[in-house]
Amino acid sequence: MGFLKRVVDFLAPLGFLLAGGRPRWTRYGKTLPGGLRPYLIAALALVLLHLVLRWEDATRGSAGAS
Numbered sequence: 604m605g606f607l608k609r610v611v612d613f614l615a616p617l618g619f620l621l622a623g624g625r626p627r628w629t630r631y632g633k634t635l636p637g638g639l640r641p642y643l644i645a646a647l648a649l650v651l652l653h654l655v656l657r658w659e660d661a662t663r664g665s666a667g668a669s
Contacts, residue, residue, distance in 0.1 A: 611656045618649030 625642040628635060635642075 611653060614649045614656075615653035618646040618653070621649065622646035 621642055625635065625639060
């Protein structure tokens with residue numbers, strides 16, 4: 604179970620890297636297939652998937668903060 608948890612924890616950072624990395628990649632003159640929109644959608648999907656899969660942990664953490 605620990606391995607799966609680590610994989611799920613990697614989804615959100617991967618989404619943020621994808622969202623920020625695609626525009627930086629094009630700034631250096633490299634081209635990637637598709638426009639910006641598919642990369643942003645994929646990044647948002649990864650972050651949302653992380654939140655859905657770790658929802659109990661996220662709500663537990665926010666409940667203790669208030």
